[in-house]
Amino acid sequence: MDETATQGVFELSAAGQARLEGILARYPTRESALMPALWIIQDEKGHIPPAGIAWLAERLGVEPARVWEVVTFYTMYRSEPQAKWVLQVCHNISCHIMGAPDILRHLEERLGVPRGGRTPDGLFQLEGVECLGSCGSGPCLQIGKHMYENLTPEKVDALLDGLRGGQPPRADTDRELEA
Amino acid sequence: MPRDDCRILSARFGRRDGHKLAVYEADGGYRALRKALTSMTPVAVRDEVKAAGLRGRGGAGFPTGVKWGFVPAGASTVYFMVNADESEPGTFKDRWIMDYDPHAMIEGAILSSYAVGARLCFIYIRGEFGWLIDRVQKAVDEAYAAGYLGRGILGSAYELEMLVHKGAGAYICGEETGLINSVEGRKGQPSIKPPFPAVQGFLRQPTIVNNVETVAAVPYIVREGAATYRRHGTEKSPGTKLWSVSGPVRRPGVYELPLGLPFREFFTQDLGGMADGEELKAVIVGGSSVPVLTADEIMGVNLDYESLAEAGTMLGSGGMIVVPSRCDMVELIQVLMHFYWDESCGQCTPCREGTGWLHKIVKRLRTGAGAPSDVELLERVCDGMMGLTICPLADAAVMPMRSFLQKFRHEFVALAHRPEIAQPRSRWARQTNEVVR
Ligand SMILES: Cc1cc2nc3c(=O)[nH]c(=O)nc-3n(C[C@H](O)[C@H](O)[C@H](O)COP(=O)(O)O)c2cc1C
Ligand code: SF4
Ligand code: FES
Numbered sequence: 001m002d003e004t005a006t007q008g009v010f011e012l013s014a015a016g017q018a019r020l021e022g023i024l025a026r027y028p029t030r031e032s033a034l035m036p037a038l039w040i041i042q043d044e045k046g047h048i049p050p051a052g053i054a055w056l057a058e059r060l061g062v063e064p065a066r067v068w069e070v071v072t073f074y075t076m077y078r079s080e081p082q083a084k085w086v087l088q089v090c091h092n093i094s095c096h097i098m099g100a101p102d103i104l105r106h107l108e109e110r111l112g113v114p115r116g117g118r119t120p121d122g123l124f125q126l127e128g129v130e131c132l133g134s135c136g137s138g139p140c141l142q143i144g145k146h147m148y149e150n151l152t153p154e155k156v157d158a159l160l161d162g163l164r165g166g167q168p169p170r171a172d173t174d175r176e177l178e179a
Numbered sequence: 180m181p182r183d184d185c186r187i188l189s190a191r192f193g194r195r196d197g198h199k200l201a202v203y204e205a206d207g208g209y210r211a212l213r214k215a216l217t218s219m220t221p222v223a224v225r226d227e228v229k230a231a232g233l234r235g236r237g238g239a240g241f242p243t244g245v246k247w248g249f250v251p252a253g254a255s256t257v258y259f260m261v262n263a264d265e266s267e268p269g270t271f272k273d274r275w276i277m278d279y280d281p282h283a284m285i286e287g288a289i290l291s292s293y294a295v296g297a298r299l300c301f302i303y304i305r306g307e308f309g310w311l312i313d314r315v316q317k318a319v320d321e322a323y324a325a326g327y328l329g330r331g332i333l334g335s336a337y338e339l340e341m342l343v344h345k346g347a348g349a350y351i352c353g354e355e356t357g358l359i360n361s362v363e364g365r366k367g368q369p370s371i372k373p374p375f376p377a378v379q380g381f382l383r384q385p386t387i388v389n390n391v392e393t394v395a396a397v398p399y400i401v402r403e404g405a406a407t408y409r410r411h412g413t414e415k416s417p418g419t420k421l422w423s424v425s426g427p428v429r430r431p432g433v434y435e436l437p438l439g440l441p442f443r444e445f446f447t448q449d450l451g452g453m454a455d456g457e458e459l460k461a462v463i464v465g466g467s468s469v470p471v472l473t474a475d476e477i478m479g480v481n482l483d484y485e486s487l488a489e490a491g492t493m494l495g496s497g498g499m500i501v502v503p504s505r506c507d508m509v510e511l512i513q514v515l516m517h518f519y520w521d522e523s524c525g526q527c528t529p530c531r532e533g534t535g536w537l538h539k540i541v542k543r544l545r546t547g548a549g550a551p552s553d554v555e556l557l558e559r560v561c562d563g564m565m566g567l568t569i570c571p572l573a574d575a576a577v578m579p580m581r582s583f584l585q586k587f588r589h590e591f592v593a594l595a596h597r598p599e600i601a602q603p604r605s606r607w608a609r610q611t612n613e614v615v616r
Contacts, residue, residue, distance in 0.1 A: 026342060028299065028382060034364030039345055062364075073366040073524075076306045092268045093467055094425035094500055096514050109540030124224035130350065130518050131268040131467075132307055135498070136432050146311030171310070 008051035016044045020059075030060045034070055038077055047078040075129075083118045083125035088142045091128040095138030099151075103139045104128060106153045109137050110160060123164070137173065146171040185411050185419050187399045188392065191280045194512050196312060200321040203282040209327055210339065211398035212286050216335040217403070224294040228397060230405035232417035237262055237353075237390030238466065238496050240484050249377035250385045258386040259297035260362070261288050263304040264353035265496075266469035268518060269498030272421040273391035275433045277304070277311045280395065281318040285341070287394035289327060290401055292339050295387050299340045303358055306346040316343045350522035354570045355382075355388040355590060357524065368524045369570035392421055412438035415575040416483035419457050420494070426501030427454040437457055438483040445482065460504040461586075465495020466517055468575035470582035471502075492582075509594055510586040512580060513541045519528040519576035530573035537580055544594045547601030554591045557584060 012020065019040050020033075027033040037060065041052045048071055057064040071077045087107065091100050104126075109112055111124050118125045134140040137149035141156075144170045147158060155172070163169065191197045191206060203209070216222050229244025237261040261284065265273040276284055284302075292300045302319075304312050319341050322328045330338045344362055350366035351357045359381045361367035380386025386495055398417065400408045409417045411460030416438035422445075424431050436445060442462075446452060453459055461476040463469060470492045472480070480490045487494050502511065516538035525531045540557055543549045561581050584591060594601060 026340065029363075031364040032362060032382075034360065035347060036345065038347070060364075066365075068367055074306075074349050076346075076348035091514065092518055093463075093511060093514050094269050096511065097426050097500070097502065097506055116443065130521060131266060131270075133265055133271045133274045133305070135269050135271050135500070136423060138425065142307065145313070147310070 008049070010049065010051035010055040012040065013044060016040050031062055032060070034060060034067065035074075038067075038071065042077060047081050050079070053079075084123050085143055085169070086125045086127060088127045088129040088132070090130070090132045090134065090138060090140050090142075092131040092135075094131070094135035095140060098138045100139040102153070103141070103151050103156060106156055110157065124160075134173075143169045148172045185437045186435060187408075187411070187419050188276065188280075188283070188395055188421055189433070191283070192275060192433070193279065195549050197279050198281050198318065200282060200318065200325060203280075206373060206408075207399075207402070208282050208327075209282065209286055211402040212289055212327060213333055216333050216337060217291055221294050221296055224290060224401060227405050228294065228400055229401045231391065231408040232405075232415075233396055233400060233408070234416070234484065234495070235390055236392035236396075236420065238267065238468070240494060243389065243393055246377060246389075247291075247387060249375065250295050250387065251378060254296065254385045256382075257295050257297045258381045258384060259288065259292040259295055259300040260355075260358060260381070260386060260388045261300070261302040261386050261391055262353060262355065262358060263302055263391045264358060265308075266305055266350040266353050267392070267461065267496045267498055268515070269423065269425055270466050270496040270501040271423045271425075272433050272497060275421070275423075276391050276395050277308070277315055282322070283395045283398060284315075284391050284400045285318055285322050287397035288331070288341065289322075289339055290397045291387070291394055293337055295308060295385075297387070298338060299342070301342050301344045301362055303344045303346060305352075306348050306590065310344060312345050319343055336342045349524075350518075351524045351570070351572060354572065355569070358388060358500070359386060361469070366524070368526050369572075371569050375494065393506050413483050413485075415485050420482070422482070422497045422499050424450060424499045426499075427457040427503050428452065428501050429454050431501075436482060439486070441481050442480050442482055443478050447476075450501075453501075458504040459501065460506060461502040461508070463498075463502070463579065465493045466498035467500065467518070468571075468578060469493040469495045470578050471586060473586055478545050488534040503576075508583050508590045509545055510540060512583045513538065514546055515579055516541050516576065519572065523572060527568040527573065529564045529577075530568045533560050533573060534576050536560050537576060544591065545601055547594075547598035549595045549598060549601075551592075551595045554584065554588070557591070 023033045023036045037056055041048050052066045054064050057067045071079055089104050107126055111119055111126055113119055115126055115128045132140055132142055134149050139151045140149045191328045196202045225244050225247045233243045234240045235243055260299055263273055288300050328339055328341050346352055352361045353608045354369045355376055356370040357367040376386045412418045417436050420438050422434050434449055459474040461471050461473050463471045481487050484494050520534035520538040523530045523534045537560055540553050544553055565577045
């Protein structure tokens with residue numbers, strides 16, 4: 001691995017450290033704690049920086065290449081900083097039948113970027129993703145833990161306007177989840 | 180929604196606060212666990228599940244009690260894993276269980292762990308289900324606090340730890356050996372079988388992996404007994420099955436049906452037929468990986484393992500994708516081939532290269548760059564993949580591909596011979612390598 005990539009200081013917050021200790025205490029081997037540990041880093045930093053990989057490899061007693069391999073295998077781990085809002089639109093079969101291509105095209109036009117692109121202001125990132133498990137209420141898109149279902153271009157516009165206006169994302173699904 | 184005469188898994192769908200422990204207990208929750216821990220040996224639990232004829236609902240349909248029996252007798256360390264990776268396109272039933280009835284899955288997981296002698300149980304949930312992971316984690320915490328997990332469960336000598344493991348976006352982690360490797364902290368690449376996980380799995384110890392829906396049926400079977408469970412379904416396909424229905428039908432969603440119900444009845448009565456202005460063209464009945472049935476074919480089948488096998492398809496995960504006549508089948512198969520290509524873990528050449536070629540050839544047909552020989556070429560690529568790989572993902576791509584080619588051949592041939600009818604590409608088309616333009 002490129003040596004400069006491992007340089008830099010990495011530290012987790014006290015809360016992150018405590019989470020990691022909890023995981024290490026409960027998982028049967030240190031290696032098996034790798035995925036949850038990566039989630040702790042990503043939850044805190046927004047992505048998994050190279051220095052974090054080196055740091056974690058040392059904590060778990062594995063080669064940095066092993067950690068890299070895992071980070072790059074799974075699509076949800078991100079090794080680069082992300083836009084503020086990552087819009088993940090399902091482009092798989094059920095949503096496709098129900099109009100996902102129109103939603104994606106609409107988003108491309110509204111944001112002025114193609115799939116995989118990011119707006120210059122760093123606010124939005126548009127991704128086509130595989131089935132999100134909302135096939136019966138497609139087309140759908142996900143922002144973090146929030147799922148938006150039965151999308152129409154109007155709903156997409158309202159969502160973008162809300163996010164631009166500083167409104168936090170809120171799930172919009174068929175079934176209201178009580179806490 | 181679900182039929183009133185057979186509500187085993189869906190009985191609590193839509194129940195207000197049904198995901199909370201107190202409500203679950205008020206509805207009779209954890210009675211099965213109490214019964215098992217006070218009056219049944221692990222072998223008795225396994226035998227009850229075996230007698231019920233419960234078959235795995237993750238796709239393969241293997242008899243659950245039989246699989247549990249493969250754990251070597253006297254094994255000192257055994258692991259149990261609930262497969263909540265639910266990533267098969269068209270499938271969203273496990274989501275409903277975790278959403279409305281997480282404790283049913285947890286109670287089932289404890290009973291299953293007890294039956295196989297596991298002291299550590301993982302619930303592997305796909306990372307995209309972020310809000311469900313929180314929900315299930317909360318339910319697990321409640322179960323610990325109430326003494327259903329941890330040491331000396333309900334005053335017995337049995338102890339069990341339960342960990343909710345968050346996936347990170349990889350369809351292949353739903354394959355059981357991929358799932359096990361993933362929990363070990365590796366890439367989720369499947370391993371060659373044998374050894375089967377029941378003999379040598381997580382950390383080289385016997386490991387049982389079961390689907391959420393399979394596990395969620397266990398409390399009912401233990402509580403009511405195998406004979407009661409068998410009152411539903413058919414002799415060879417006992418019990419009930421959740422079906423997740425997508426596409427332009429009047430009432431899409433998750434339905435619990437007794438196995439063996441005629442599709443026609445389900446379609447007209449429960450789903451309400453097609454939505455306004457839509458006409459039925461085809462149905463992919465068991466998730467995206469099974470052969471497609473034409474409208475004529477599907478109207479004659481019953482919804483159970485044997486009847487669907489006879490019709491040349493599979494029950495799979497029960498993810499029923501309804502295709503309307505306005506859809507172009509070449510376009511739909513491009514979407515699917517993109518998916519399998521994207522999700523191939525890359526370790527077998529026929530799968531890594533084959534899925535890529537299938538996608539590429541279909542794509543060039545659709546963009547007007549195809550040749551008449553491409554239709555046969557697609558078939559030859561399929562021949563070079565089927566049954567030749569470590570895990571069935573390659574087969575899962577081939578089965579829909581071949582059935583589309585066979586049953587909707589004219590649509591492929593038309594594009595191959597008349598490229599001018601192909602889709603125009605959108606203004607972004609050249610910038611990305613995305614699915615369908
Ligand atoms: C590519 C692939 C993906 C799979 N995805 C899932 C899945 O998401 N959920 C699941 O329960 N089983 C999935 N399976 C099936 C599992 O390998 C395994 O058979 C199942 O979890 C066993 O549980 P069961 O016996 O209760 O069905 C998949 C299999 C393959 C080949
Ligand atoms: S068949 Fe495909 S997904 Fe399965 S192990 Fe081989 S390369 Fe990986
Ligand atoms: S196909 Fe879009 S969520 Fe399943």
